[in-house]
Amino acid sequence: AQKLILDLDTGVDDALAISYALGSPEVELIGITGTYGNVLLDQGVRNALAITDLLGHPEVKVYKGIPHSSTTDSFEVLDISALIHGKNGIGDVEIPDSNREPETESAVDFIIDAVKTYGKDLTYVPTGPMTNIAAALKKAPEIKDEIGKIVLMGGALTVCGNVNGWEEANISQDPEAADYLFRSGAPATMVGLDVTLQTLLTYKETQIWRDLNTKAGKFLADMTDYYIKAYETTSPHLGGCGLHDPLAVGVAVDPTLITALPINMKVDVEGPTRGRTIGDNTRMNDPVKTMKAAIDVDVPRFLNEFMTRITALAKN
Numbered sequence: 316a317q318k319l320i321l322d323l324d325t326g327v328d329d330a331l332a333i334s335y336a337l338g339s340p341e342v343e344l345i346g347i348t349g350t351y352g353n354v355l356l357d358q359g360v361r362n363a364l365a366i367t368d369l370l371g372h373p374e375v376k377v378y379k380g381i382p383h384s385s386t387t388d389s390f391e392v393l394d395i396s397a398l399i400h401g402k403n404g405i406g407d408v409e410i411p412d413s414n415r416e417p418e419t420e421s422a423v424d425f426i427i428d429a430v431k432t433y434g435k436d437l438t439y440v441p442t443g444p445m446t447n448i449a450a451a452l453k454k455a456p457e458i459k460d461e462i463g464k465i466v467l468m469g470g471a472l473t474v475c476g477n478v479n480g481w482e483e484a485n486i487s488q489d490p491e492a493a494d495y496l497f498r499s500g501a502p503a504t505m506v507g508l509d510v511t512l513q514t515l516l517t518y519k520e521t522q523i524w525r526d527l528n529t530k531a532g533k534f535l536a537d538m539t540d541y542y543i544k545a546y547e548t549t550s551p552h553l554g555g556c557g558l559h560d561p562l563a564v565g566v567a568v569d570p571t572l573i574t575a576l577p578i579n580m581k582v583d584v585e586g587p588t589r590g591r592t593i594g595d596n597t598r599m600n601d602p603v604k605t606m607k608a609a610i611d612v613d614v615p616r617f618l619n620e621f622m623t624r625i626t627a628l629a630k631n
């Protein structure tokens with residue numbers, strides 16, 4: 316099986332990304348690295364430990380990442396994040412804390428070591444700010460050529476942002492880190508709002524999990540219902556909640572779910588469009604394109620994969 320690392324600011328859709336990965340026999344989740352964003356770093360790590368326990372996978376190791384962006388020395392959760400994901404990040408649903416601790420090795424060192432061990436068999440999926448991977452690439456630049464692939468949730472190319480007209484939340488938290496990754500030459504696929512706002516979940520699907528009558532099914536239904544409700548307030552035109560982070564995992568497992576545009580990208584770090592993800596004019600005529608941007612998705616096929624995999628996992 317392909318080895319997978321998830322880098323999460325464990326909120327609701329990050330938790331669904333964990334579930335998708337654990338429900339996918341094609342991949343082995345070898346570790347979760349924690350970042351900040353939807354919640355503080357420590358809360359996200361706590362959530363990742365508790366969720367892997369609850370889903371029957373206490374073997375998944377969790378590593379602590381950097382607690383703030385690459386250009387600041389502190390971080391505060393935005394009100395909008397707490398509104399969408401709940402104060403605890405998982406829809407304010409209470410689940411037992413794990414009695415496991417995060418690993419002592421740092422997330423950055425774990426990422427580098429995993430690339431050295433698994434090389435092209437390793438897929439890294441960041442679904443929060445890109446701070447940890449940027450730090451890993453700065454510390455060990457050669458990993459850009461050694462890693463299998465990076466499939467990131469973040470950004471927007473053909474649609475507006477969700478923070479403002481151009482900024483997506485994950486990129487917005489650390490534009491410098493994302494820009495470092497985008498221009499590093501690492502093979503990265505951007506799964507942005509272009510596609511993740513097409514893949515929507517409703518109460519009809521969460522009811523299927525609730526009807527399983529299992530702890531995992533009830534947890535997933537309660538947590539996701541909170542998130543759907545928040546989307547009803549913030550984005551009523553959508554008619555569901557965006558499956559951002561699980562779609563990135565879906566694409567990591569099966570790249571044929573999306574149509575991708577080969578393109579060399581950058582992130583604006585200065586000026587009024589700070590945080591925008593866009594083609595890099597200085598590399599547009601370079602015949603080698605190191606990035607791909609997802610511009611379309613097979614929605615019915617993804618939703619079917621999403622429900623089949625997570626429902627099977629939550630049955631037990």
Ligand code: BDR
Pocket residue numbers: 326327328329353442443468477483484485559560
């Ligand atoms: C992204 O921002 C976070 O709130 C979600 O978990 C997702 O990773 C969507 O813009």
Ligand code: CA
Pocket residue numbers: 323324326328329353442443560
């Ligand atoms: Ca996330």
